[in-house]
Amino acid sequence: MRFTSLGSGSEGNALVVEVSEGASTTRVLLDCGFSVRELQRRLLRVGLEFADLDALIVTHEHTDHVGSSLVLAKKANLPVFMSWGTALASGADDGRVDLRILWGGEALALGDIEVHPYTVPHDAREPLQFVFSDGDRRLGVLTDTGCATPHITAVLGGCDALILECNHDRQMLAASRYPASLKARIAGDLGHLANDAAAALLGQIERSHLKHLIAAHLSQQNNTAVLAQAALAAVAGCVPDEIGVATQAEGFGWRVL
Template structure:
């Protein structure tokens, strides 16, 4: 099993995971041409993507989902609430194959097992995912306002983890965002700050972790070195061991 990021941040998110000949995107918050260009950087053809797992309807995660699926024949996997929200925004393209998923049910796409789990976030029916080839497990957690016991249970025992470190609390408080936006970001349905991510990681069973990557960093309210330092404290490792998912560069293939 291997995985890579096309982009991560408030301007667009997209991750790809591969097991055997099966390849799935987790979200597609980029326009069609940008997604195609970034896939080529990973030596992938768009036609090689079997499906798109959608975490929620926000534009930085879902704006390109149906355009890509319509152009390249990928199946879209999403909750009923997310589909309804995207439909209300006029984002659903007729003719695209859609599979409704539930946070209660594990399913498989060819040889890849997909385990959705619910998260507190200000969307209609948001989920995040653990992907597996039957042996190794990749956990993805990019948009969540507050850690829960359910989330800890879902992510414990993973072999790789892509974890949101959205903002530094002091930078957010002292920054230029309006008060309502600061409250939304830091609220229980917003995003995780570095310290919250550190505490969450410290609460997990990390005995199998081979990769930890900080993701969804705010370009205005965080710095990579702060996010890396927080996760390194939780892991008891060198900061350089913690990976980074960037807005422009994502990150290259990693294997587990």
């Protein structure tokens, strides 16, 4: 099992998860917050093409996640998986694409990949986040949630790799030029995790199998990689450089479980 981010942040998100079993390989794309042309460029950077993808999964309808998902699904003839709320909000329910509905708590198999959707508090119609597994190892993804819940900590416990939102530093956000309404939205219980909130969540998760920890969805205006790494490292008990960072421009390269 391996995974790579094609970019993470408010300007676009996409993650590839791949599982190989014998001669077969299954690859899914989680979110497509870029144009089709930009996604193609980013895929080529990690050695992939549209034809290498088997399915597209969308977490929610915000532009930096849904992006060109419907165009890509039609162009590449990919089934697209999302919640019914996300389908209604994004227009995916109009028959243009091969739409498959996901429900939080109901796992499904996509080739050799086990997909476990789970619900999160975020200001979208029916957002989902995901844990991916090959049957032995688990990759947890949490990029858009306003707060931690007991359900989230339970679902992410025991993961071998975790991509965890560290959206903003509270002081940087408070001092920013953002309108008060936007600051309140970001910092609210349906917004995005601050560094300290992500660290607190990490502290509640069972981490005995955790080998890869990556900070994601960092605000380019209201956070820095150094601050995010320091917050997570303090809980993980490691040096900050051991915490990976998913950047907007580059994401991160292939990681293997």
